Amino acid sequence: MKKVMMGNHALSFGAKLARSRVIAAYPITPQTQVVELLSEMCADGSLDAKFIKVESEHSAMAACIGASVAGARTFTATSAQGLALMHEMLHWAAGGRHPVVMGNINRSMAPGWSIWADQNDSLSERDTGWMQYYCASNQEVVDTVIQAFKVSEALMIPAMVILDAFALSHTYEVVDVPDQELVDRYLPPFKPAIKLTPDDPRAFGGLTGSEHYMELRYKLQKDMEKAPALIEETGREFAKAFGRHLGLLDAYRCDDAEFVFITSGTAGYTARAAVDDLRAAGVRAGNLRIKVFRPFPFAQVREALRNVKKAAVVDRNCSYGAHGIFYQEVKSAVYGEAGAPPILGYVAGLGGRDITVDSFKEVAAHAMSKERADEEIVWIGVKK
Amino acid sequence: MSTEAKKPKKMTLSIPPEELMACGHLACQGCGATMAMRYMLKALGQRTALCIPACCWAVIDGPYPYSSLDCPIYHCAFETAASTATGVKAGLDMVGDTETTVVAWAGDGGTFDIGLQALSGAAERNEDIIYVCYDNEAYMNTGIQRSSATPYGAWTTTTPVKHFKNRPKKDLVGIMAAHRIPYIATASVSHPEDLVKKMKKAKAISGTRFFHIYAPCPTGWKSRPEDTVKLARMAVQNAYFPLFEIEDGEKYTINLKLKDKKPVDDYIRIQGRFRHLKPEQIAAVQAEVDARWARLLKLAA
Amino acid sequence: MDDDVGGGVGDAFDEGREPRPLEGPGVADLAAGFPVVAFIRIDDKPIYDKSRIYEPHHVVVVDPTLVEAIDITDGLKPGGTIIINSDRRPEDFPFHGKFKVRTVNATEIAVRNKLGTMAAPIVNTAITGAVVKVLGLTKLESLAAAIREGISIKPEDNVQAAREAYERA
């Protein structure tokens, strides 16, 4: 069934179709419509879930962890300051192997107060052990929530489904809402092998000495490494059931491309329009949108850049004192590869500043004038 | 010593014989918190799920991959006992287990200080959990630092003798009563029968139930391990820590009426943490205890 | 991924025509009193550009006081349409002639249909009626169906407001 809906409601529909059983959430702009719709769904009985209206994001994630370890499929959503407040619990969810799925609306971190998009909130959580999916359309949001549960529960690793503030969260798009029966076939009920129950009493997360801790984290990393293949496999399965492929990367006109943008989020769709314009002007351009940031698809990025002559990573984020964060990862993906193309790093769109087709053209013009990267960060659209 | 000398009579135990706590745990000698756990589990039984934040019990239970309790435990973040328990209860309900009692089990630091927001949130929502604060009046697990449960006059490693704590203990039970939750009780390890009875009563009530259990700590109070029960009993008898219940935030019942209320003097003097107190300061403690007791009598009248 | 933004505009907007993707990146401010700008792109092909619109074909002015406060014609393509919620006539506006100006008194329509108050009228549905008519986007009945689906409070009053604006514009 096709519906026109905002990105936030796409998250709610994803959580509903996945038959989330416990939702614990706290409101924050620009996430509020996610929880408003979910609480309506719980109230009118169209979703059989417990909605816990907690008093903070920290408690939201704590409650999700508690529900997850008890064996319930668990969903929440937040943004920016809320995500930062959850930080401690994000480690808890991943370290404890609780496959919570969370929507995060990419919003800039204060101060000054900002409600507009950039990625520093979610990328500040890159080392917590959560999978991170960055979406570019509302269709992708609803589909990815369903896929994320499947992957997360197979690996017992939590996942964030991430969308840009306003550019997606409040943008109405046409969404083909997946059929519930097909979703049920694609995503069976959550049945963890070990859970918190008096029938099999165990203590979870107790004091762990240095003789054990490292092995437990080694296991987390090893399972994370299984995720790229599983995301591709479940993405193909999704395509079979719903006609839409969900993968690690979204390569647009990259096959014969000499120059590619490397992008994420909604900017990764705007870049397509820029690619079309550049192609019309005779530049063999392409756009490689990175959809899954954690685990980082190193091998796939390396492969995608094999025949490229130059790549420009456009980051809507900045690791202050270093680089744009996708830029760091892309560089490390091709490090040491014979014939790896020069890769340049650009930062644009912080605090919700628009990233336009013209922004990408400016990036392309700059990149093509350079032999190699000679600045740590090239700023786009900043009044220097 | 021989058992043949006397014919054994049938023993009558005043608390349930079932043990859900095994030996080998890591509590200090004479630990009140450990006794509190043992009594609570005797009352609630095996179908109990515990959420334990950072506190002595995070260590007492034993390190990975061990546990001393025959109940499921989730070791949760410091400030999340109430919120994690909320989630566990919701999760169990949604997977069809509506029978298990969910308990948040936290120390005074995790309750009076860092976990107060989550506790207040859970109580305001009237989550169907039992929240137990075992109170040893300081951050004992980290090495005896003051908490807002530390009483007036006490030495801790962050309130040295020259700057001992000169503010009274936070009235947490009063705060919880203001949430109008169905059941609140104080209990003491010196009165296990009373503790078990009230815990069983609480188990049959739904909604948020709050227990404040007095649990002396020989390590932190600089008292003798063998005096743990004695100290707890003295605190009950001198109204330093009276035993009472509050139903629906309003109906106060004093469980142990004090016909002959003892002075606090003896109680203070056998604890190293109060050694520096001068007579006038002990008199100030007495005045505070008397005032609190008078107020409680009024509320329970 | 090419088809994922190319679906229909939803049941109510669909009418069996070529689907039209629809976007509106809201740049809503937190507090009342700030100008709010929102955008919509309409096309028969998938739309990938997620940025704001700087050179619109049409401008809809919901709050008439903005005409004095900001240059509402900024970036507007020559010959573009401006639809203003106003009790004034199109020729009363200085940019009349350069652009195609249409006015509708959405505030009066909204208030008469008990949508908001005189101090804070809720004019969205009324102005939408005018927009649909002037730009020839869809049929009135499709708009009415969309309003009934999307608005749970006073849906019929909102439909009536849209209808009146549609008829008057």
Place this chain on the structure above:
Amino acid sequence: MRQKKAKKIVFKSAEEMPLMICSVGDQTHNRTGAWRNIRPEIDLGKCIQCGICWKFCPEPSIDIVDEWPVIDYDYCKGCGICAEECPSKCIVMVEERK
């Protein structure tokens, strides 16, 4: 009431460890009797079988066997609460010879 005396658990590889950080056994491998400096000794001749020593033991390392209290010295940490609380004063604390 008698606890089993488990062995220490040794994981030889990450593979052997459960996916989740959870316990797989109890703490009874940890013979806390080694902590003890003074040991309680019960004079059953004077014992009135009130069960108070059992009730207040924090370990709990006092069992009731055939209606008599029996101390499990594998675990008794020697806190002395039993001796302090015994109403018939039949428990004495004796210095542990180490």
